[in-house]
Amino acid sequence: MRMRKNKNRDSAKFQDNRDKLGKSILIPFLSYLILAVLLFWFLQKYCRYDYFYDEQFRMFRYSWNYAKPLISSIGGISTYLADFITQFYYLPYVGAIINSLFFFGSALGVFFIARKLMPYYIVPLFSVLFGLLVVVVETDLNYETENTICNLLFLLALNLILYAPKNSISFIIWIISSIVIGYITGYFLLAFFIGLIVFYLSSSGFLNFIEKYRNVVTPKNFVLRQMLFCIFCMAAFWYGLNFFLERHHNQSTRLKCLEVMRWKKDWDGILSLPYMKVCPTTLYAAYQNLALANKDVLGEKLESYPQMGVEGLWYDNHGMQYELLLLSDIYFAQGNVANSQMMAFNGFSYSGKTVLPTAMLRLVETNIINGNYKVAEKYISILEETLFYKKTASEYRKFLNHPELVENDKVLGPLKRVTENIDGLSSDIVSDLKLIVESNPNYKTAKDYLDSYYKLSSE
Amino acid sequence: MNKLLVFISLFLLWSCSVQEPKADRQIDALPYIYPDYIGVTIPSNIAPLRFKLKTDANEAIAVLNADTYNFIEKAEDGKFLFDESDWTKLLSHAKGQDIQVKIYVRQDGMWAAYKEFPIHVAKEEIDSHLAYRLIPPGYEPWYKMGIYQRDITNFEEKAILTNSQTDENCMNCHSFPNQDPKKMLFHMRAVYGGTYIVDGNEVEKIDGKVADKIASFVYPSWHPSGEYVAFSTNKTLQAFHRNDSNRIEVYDEKSDVFVYDLKRHKVLTDSLLFSRNAFETFPTFSPDGKSLFFCSAIVSDTIQMPRDYKSVKYNLCRIDFNPDENSFGTVVDTIYSVKTEGRSAKFPRVSPDGKYLVFTVSDYGNFSIWHHDADMFIYDFNKKSYKPLDESNSNDTESYHSWSHNSRWLVFSSRRDDGLYTRPYITYIDEIGKSHKPFMLPQADPDFYRYFIYSYNIPEFIQGEVKINSDLLINTAKNGTTKQIGF
Numbered sequence: 048m049r050m051r052k053n054k055n056r057d058s059a060k061f062q063d064n065r066d067k068l069g070k071s072i073l074i075p076f077l078s079y080l081i082l083a084v085l086l087f088w089f090l091q092k093y094c095r096y097d098y099f100y101d102e103q104f105r106m107f108r109y110s111w112n113y114a115k116p117l118i119s120s121i122g123g124i125s126t127y128l129a130d131f132i133t134q135f136y137y138l139p140y141v142g143a144i145i146n147s148l149f150f151f152g153s154a155l156g157v158f159f160i161a162r163k164l165m166p167y168y169i170v171p172l173f174s175v176l177f178g179l180l181v182v183v184v185e186t187d188l189n190y191e192t193e194n195t196i197c198n199l200l201f202l203l204a205l206n207l208i209l210y211a212p213k214n215s216i217s218f219i220i221w222i223i224s225s226i227v228i229g230y231i232t233g234y235f236l237l238a239f240f241i242g243l244i245v246f247y248l249s250s251s252g253f254l255n256f257i258e259k260y261r262n263v264v265t266p267k268n269f270v271l272r273q274m275l276f277c278i279f280c281m282a283a284f285w286y287g288l289n290f291f292l293e294r295h296h297n298q299s300t301r302l303k304c305l306e307v308m309r310w311k312k313d314w315d316g317i318l319s320l321p322y323m324k325v326c327p328t329t330l331y332a333a334y335q336n337l338a339l340a341n342k343d344v345l346g347e348k349l350e351s352y353p354q355m356g357v358e359g360l361w362y363d364n365h366g367m368q369y370e371l372l373l374l375s376d377i378y379f380a381q382g383n384v385a386n387s388q389m390m391a392f393n394g395f396s397y398s399g400k401t402v403l404p405t406a407m408l409r410l411v412e413t414n415i416i417n418g419n420y421k422v423a424e425k426y427i428s429i430l431e432e433t434l435f436y437k438k439t440a441s442e443y444r445k446f447l448n449h450p451e452l453v454e455n456d457k458v459l460g461p462l463k464r465v466t467e468n469i470d471g472l473s474s475d476i477v478s479d480l481k482l483i484v485e486s487n488p489n490y491k492t493a494k495d496y497l498d499s500y501y502k503l504s505s506e
Numbered sequence: 507m508n509k510l511l512v513f514i515s516l517f518l519l520w521s522c523s524v525q526e527p528k529a530d531r532q533i534d535a536l537p538y539i540y541p542d543y544i545g546v547t548i549p550s551n552i553a554p555l556r557f558k559l560k561t562d563a564n565e566a567i568a569v570l571n572a573d574t575y576n577f578i579e580k581a582e583d584g585k586f587l588f589d590e591s592d593w594t595k596l597l598s599h600a601k602g603q604d605i606q607v608k609i610y611v612r613q614d615g616m617w618a619a620y621k622e623f624p625i626h627v628a629k630e631e632i633d634s635h636l637a638y639r640l641i642p643p644g645y646e647p648w649y650k651m652g653i654y655q656r657d658i659t660n661f662e663e664k665a666i667l668t669n670s671q672t673d674e675n676c677m678n679c680h681s682f683p684n685q686d687p688k689k690m691l692f693h694m695r696a697v698y699g700g701t702y703i704v705d706g707n708e709v710e711k712i713d714g715k716v717a718d719k720i721a722s723f724v725y726p727s728w729h730p731s732g733e734y735v736a737f738s739t740n741k742t743l744q745a746f747h748r749n750d751s752n753r754i755e756v757y758d759e760k761s762d763v764f765v766y767d768l769k770r771h772k773v774l775t776d777s778l779l780f781s782r783n784a785f786e787t788f789p790t791f792s793p794d795g796k797s798l799f800f801c802s803a804i805v806s807d808t809i810q811m812p813r814d815y816k817s818v819k820y821n822l823c824r825i826d827f828n829p830d831e832n833s834f835g836t837v838v839d840t841i842y843s844v845k846t847e848g849r850s851a852k853f854p855r856v857s858p859d860g861k862y863l864v865f866t867v868s869d870y871g872n873f874s875i876w877h878h879d880a881d882m883f884i885y886d887f888n889k890k891s892y893k894p895l896d897e898s899n900s901n902d903t904e905s906y907h908s909w910s911h912n913s914r915w916l917v918f919s920s921r922r923d924d925g926l927y928t929r930p931y932i933t934y935i936d937e938i939g940k941s942h943k944p945f946m947l948p949q950a951d952p953d954f955y956r957y958f959i960y961s962y963n964i965p966e967f968i969q970g971e972v973k974i975n976s977d978l979l980i981n982t983a984k985n986g987t988t989k990q991i992g993f
Contacts, residue, residue, distance in 0.1 A: 111583075112951045385748050396642035397649050417751075421924040429957055472745040472755060472812055479748065 075158050082175060083151040086182065090143035097186045098142020100303040103310070104188070106402035107134040108432035122193075122233025129192035137435045146182050149195055154178030156202025163209045164248065176283050183287060197232040204228060204238070205245045214250040221246040305334045306369055309376060310405040314338035324353055332359025333373060336499070340380040346495035349502065357503045360496060361476055364390075368397040375409055378476075382465035382483050382493045386473055388413035404436045411443050416463045420447045465490050524580045526569050527610045529619035537561065537609040537620040540952060541923075544623040547934040547942035549632035549915065550601040551659045554593035555625065555945065558585045558952040563611035570607050572600030572627070585952050590660060600627040626942065628934050630914040633685055634659050635971055636930065636947065637666065639678060639963040643926055653680050653692060655972050661950040667976050672983055673697045680964060681735075683728030684858070685911040687968040691726055691735065698983035703735075703768065704974050709982040712766075712989045714739075716773050719780075719993075720764065727790040731829060734774075735766045736789035736798055742873075745812045756873035757815050761785040763800050766991070767832065773993050776834040778825060785818065787872055790854045791827070798827045798834070799841070799854040799863065801872065816870045819850035822885075841885060842867070842892065851883075853906055857913040861887055862939050864895065864907050864916060875905040875919070875928065882907060882918060886939050897941040898933040910967045916941070917965045928961040 107130040108114075117123035117130075136142040158174035181198065184190045204224035211217040221242040229235030301322060308316045317323070317338040323331050332355040339345040339352065361377050364370050375390035388410065395406040407426045414423035424447055430440030446453050453459045468486035473479055477500060483493045536544055538560040548555065559566050559581060566581035570588075577592045596605060604624040610617050636658050641651040652668030669675050676695035683689050691703045693714070700711045701723045714722035723737040740761040744754055763786040764775035779786050779800065789800040801820040809817065822842035826835025842851040842865065852872050854865040863885040866874045874880035881899040885892040898904065900922035907918035916935050919928040923946070933944035947962075949955065 110957075112953050112957055115951070383748075385746055385753070388753070389746055392642075392644050396644040417749075419751075419925050422926040425924050425927075425956060425959075429959075466749050469748045470750070471748055472815070473748050482748070 075155065079151050079154050079158070079175075079178075082154070083147040086150050086179075087143050087147040090146050090182065091140060094146070094186055095139070095142060096300065096304040096307050098136040098146070099307040099311075101142070101188065102133055102136035103403050103405060105130045105133040106404055106429075106433060107131050108429065109434065110432045113432065121230055121235075124231040125193040125196045125233070128196050128231075132196075133192055134434055146185055149185065149199070150178035150182050152178075152199050153181045153195075153202065156199065156206060159206050160202065160209060160245075172281065176287075179287055183290065193232065197228070197234060200224075200228045200231060201238065201241060204242060208242060208245050209249050211249075217246055217249055302330070302369060305331070306372070309334060309337070309373065312341065314341045318352070327353040327355055327359075329355040329358040330362050331355075333362035333377065336360055337373070337377055337380060340377075340492045340495060343491060343495075345492065346498055349495075349499050354503060357500060360499055360503065368394050371397065372403075372406060375406070377496075379409065379412075379462070380492045381480055381496050382462055382487065382490050383473075383476075383479050384413050384416050384462055384466045386476075386479065388417070404430060404433065408436065408439060411440065412459060415443060415446045415453055416459055416466060418450060423447060461490060465493070524567060524578045526578055527567055527612070527617040529610060530616040531618050533611075533618050533620045535621060536623050537611075539609075541946040541948075541955070543625060543945055545626070545943050546945035547626040547628055548932075548945055549630065549934075550597045550627050551631045551634070552597070553658060553660050553948045554588035554590055555948045556585065556587050556950065556952045559609065559611070560584075561611060563613055565612040567610045568607060569610070570596055570605055572596050572605045573603060575599035587950075587952075597627060600625075602629040603627060626934075628914065630912055630934075632658065632915045632932070633910045633912075633967040633969045635687065635968045636917060636965055637680055637682070637690075637968050637972065638930060638965045639680065640960040641963050642959065643928060643961040649674055651677065653677060655687075655968070656947070657971065658947065661948075664971070665976070666972050666974070667692075667979050671976060671980050675699075678964070679724065679726055680966060681726040681728060682966055682968050683732045684730060685967050685969045686732075687970045687972045689728070689732055690972060690974070691728075693723060694983060695722075700983075700988055702979065702982065704979075707974065707978070709974070709978055709986070710989060711982050711986050712771070712991055716991045717993060720762075720773065723766070724761075725788050729765075729791050729827075729829065730793055730795045733768055734791075734829060735768065736763065736791060736800075737766055738763050738787040738789055738800075740787060743812070745815070751878050752876050754876045755812060755815050755871070756876060757811050757818065757871060758785050758787065759811050761787040763787065763789045763798075765789075765798070765827070771989055771991055773991055774832050774834075775993075776825075778834065778836075778838050785820070785872075787820070788852050788854060790856060792856050793858050793860045795829055796827060797824050799824050799856065801852050801854065802838075803844075803850070803872070818872075819844040819848075819870050820852055820872055822851040822854055822865055842883070855907055855909060857909050857935070858911055859913040861913065862935065863887065863892075864909075865892075866905055866907070867894075875903060875921075878903055878921070878925075880905050884935075884939055884941070895933070895941040898931070898944045903928075906964050908966045911969055915967070917947075917967055918944075919962060919965055923955055926961075927955075927959065928963060929955055930962045930965040 114127060117127040132145060135145065154174040154177060157177045161174060181195055185192065185195060204220065207220045207224065208217045211220055225235065225239040225242050228238040304320070305317060317334050323335050332353065335352055336345060336349070336359060339348055362370060362373060364374055371390045371394035375387045375394060378387035378390060391406045391409040391413065395403045395410065407430055411423050411426045411430070414420070414426070423443065427440045427443055430436040446456070446459065453463050465483060465487045469482055480493060480497050480500070483490065484497050487493065539557045540560050541557055543555045543557055563584070566584060568579045568581070568586045570577055570579070575596055577596060579586050579588055604626050606622050606624055608622045609620045611620070634657060635655050637653065637655045639651060639653050650670065653666045654663055655666055656663045667677065669677055672694060675697040678693055678695070680690060680692040689705050691701060693701050699714070701714055703710045703712065714720065720739045721741065722739060724740045725738045727736045729735065738761055741759045742756060743759055744756045746754055762775070762781070763779040764773050766773055783805060785803040785805055787801050789798055791798055800823055802823050803818045803820045805818065811818070821840050821844050824839040824841060825837070844850065849867050850870050850872065852866045852874055854863055856863045865883055865885065866880050867883050868874045868877040868880035871877065880903045882895040882904045883892045884895050898918065900920060902925055903921040905919050907916055909916055914935060915932055917930055917932050920931050921928055923929050930947040931944040932947065934942040936942065946955065
């Protein structure tokens with residue numbers, strides 16, 4: 048009799064503790080915040096180039112003519128918000144901060160839904176996993192940030208439906224959120240039916256049933272289930288961590304790093320990357336030699352760096368976007384403005400959204416050199432509506448209709464003179480390079496590239 | 507009490523409405539507006555010609571007067587965003603007359619009035635829709651493109667088919683017989699390659715390869731009966747200039763013309779159209795269907811492309827076509843001769859009333875969209891003479907063009923706006939074949955073209971909306987059978 052009393056007392060105490068733990072907001076909030084801070088460190092260390100890279104594929108413009116068609120179309124607001132958020136990836140640390148916040152919001156959102164629907168489980172790892180999943184998919188270039196925004200809005204709406212004090216308020220939230228989320232994201236039906244399910248669960252006897260069921264959950268089976276669930280979650284977590292660490296060393300991540308350094312003109316950064324020396328490829332060599340050319344030491348230091356033959360001077364174009372943009376820079380360094388423009392335009396058009404601000408800046412330069420001021424002005428106007436390219440773009444405005452200023456510019460002037468000395472139809476990169484060197488013997492980078500070509504082809 | 511309320515309401519309405527200001531001074535100049543709609547001739551069923559004032563002003567007001575009707579519009583951020591219903595009323599009063607537009611600007615607390623300018627409103631209406639392809643004006647690859655239609659009586663644009671639905675392939679050369687939206691054809695290249703012929707709710711996919719002679723169907727022109735389509739078949743290549751205002755040189759290494767019989771699935775041709783010694787291209791039927799116009803460049807054996815790209819120049823020619831006997835004439839007339847003119851003709855298009863033929867002329871070659879010197883010419887069949895369409899030509903490229911069904915409107919693509927991105931312009935061609943100042947296709951936002959980084963390609967008038975279900979087109983492309991063609 049006494050034993051049964053003790054057992055009942057233990058069970059009641061356990062449920063009391065669990066209720067207290069379950070109802071506390073501060074503990075999960077602080078836990079997820081700490082995890083978010085740790086995640087920030089991790090993402091900054093392993094994914095910062097993913098965020099810099101992603102930033103190029105969206106362009107948020109502070110103008111009504113850009114905003115209006117997005118805001119006035121179903122699903123457009125999520126694109127508008129995604130563009131707005133992604134623009135800040137340009138800044139160091141911000142990509143990691145934003146993704147940590149995505150994690151924090153998603154994990155917390157799932158946690159509170161789970162706490163309401165499964166009060167007899169405390170499921171922190173499940174919500175952590177959900178939050179991490181968002182962060183993982185965000186590093187995929189083909190993933191649209193619109194989906195994360197949609198996900199966060201869903202979580203917010205479902206929490207509001209679940210935690211509304213009255214069924215009538217839940218009902219109103221469900222209807223309004225279906226319309227609002229449907230308009231913002233375009234997922235009307237999904238918002239409606241998920242809201243409907245959650246509303247049904249919260250308004251029917253389901254939650255009461257759970258409350259009753261909760262009383263039959265004993266400390267023993269609670270702990271057992273919780274442990275099994277934890278093992279599953281930890282396994283998934285471990286798999287995810289390994290995925291991140293492995294992808295950090297894969298070709299695609301390295302390529303993103305090289306691309307970011309290329310458009311940030313961080314030539315020393317490219318030359319100091321360890322894998323350039325440890326496992327050189329023709330692609331890495333092309334970046335490396337471009338960096339040397341831009342530092343004006345390609346001729347002198349060619350042999351001080353690992354070389355991969357002629358292909359390492361200009362990587363073969365197989366139509367990939369990064370190849371086109373890399374070649375645009377290589378042509379630009381060689382003084383081949385027409386081909387640089389062609390490659391930049393092709394790379395720029397390759398992007399579904401036709402943005403790529405750095406390619407657009409290159410088009411500003413090439414069009415100014417060629418005297419196509421109207422087109423250059425068009426691109427400048429677009430870039431001037433952005434936050435981070437405005438200043439650079441505006442600096443080119445002074446060249447419009449002023450060929451004499453172009454002539455005197457340190458970068459554009461020599462390229463203009465080189466271009467004026469050549470004509471005819473472009474054939475192949477070597478013939479063009481020979482023509483440039485013959486017509487402009489003082490243009491050093493072209494000469495360095497041609498000399499390097501002779502050296503590497505004779506080896 | 508009621509009277510007081512009415513009075514207050516009227517007063518509030520009056521005080522909220524925009525009033526025509528009294529000018530403190532006159533500006534002896536026309537306003538600088540974008541797009542330039544000063545003195546243009548427009549149809550009475552066109553969407554509002556919204557424009558932006560390109561002069562800084564604290565406030566700007568436009569007063570539009572037509573006959574007994576006028577309305578006043580206040581600029582928002584320098585943009586005059588005329589309401590569609592006000593504009594429609596204005597046009598109904600102005601049919602066959604002028605709209606007088608007066609712009610007032612307030613600078614330093616003073617109102618100043620620019621010189622009034624007219625917008626001429628023609629009696630003849632325009633076809634309600636325009637079909638075009640939107641594509642980045644690029645070099646080789648493409649990613650996003652599509653064939654769209656715009657209701658030009660308002661601002662509504664719809665996609666007919668975009669390549670996001672067809673694995674990012676290339677689609678081109680949309681064409682309609684007699685501006686009929688129920689019938690059309692277009693090609694897809696690479697994935698799902700073939701020519702797609704739409705007739706009502708039916709779609710047929712045909713293989714462009716015919717024996718060893720025809721590799722693909724290219725530039726089309728429907729016979730007015732809708733039973734034949736003239737095509738060219740071209741082996742087209744491109745090269746890039748090292749330093750030239752024309753960035754790209756697109757040229758043919760081989761081209762011929764033939765007629766495809768839609769009922770019999772047969773190709774008809776003739777040695778005069780399918781010659782080894784000439785590049786024949788850009789076929790187009792006359793409205794009576796008895797003549798086939800085409801461009802032809804005589805090429806000697808010594809010609810080597812692209813080396814000799816500047817020496818290839820195209821004559822504008824005509825040959826009889828007898829649809830009853832499926833036969834061609836034995837004589838080729840030359841309308842525009844390279845020998846006498848020294849330049850190159852392309853894109854002939856005959857007006858549906860059969861009186862005029864508009865074609866493009868540039869110094870050499872056939873791909874005029876990349877030639878800044880390309881201009882439109884008009885040939886008068888009665889006078890048997892041609893002249894440049896000076897009122898519509900500019901210092902930049904004018905290239906592809908098509909007629910409205912009533913022969914009074916001509917839409918053409920031009921690069922005059924920024925030198926690269928092709929925009930559709932519409933000009934009024936009057937009874938005597940004179941072109942009037944063209945207007946750029948109006949958009950809801952006057953700044954639209956400044957930021958839009960796609961080109962309008964192959965603008966074609968149509969007399970209504972293309973209603974073919976894009977799913978049907980996609981399904982035919984992906985799962986449909988391909989009809990084989992023979993001679």
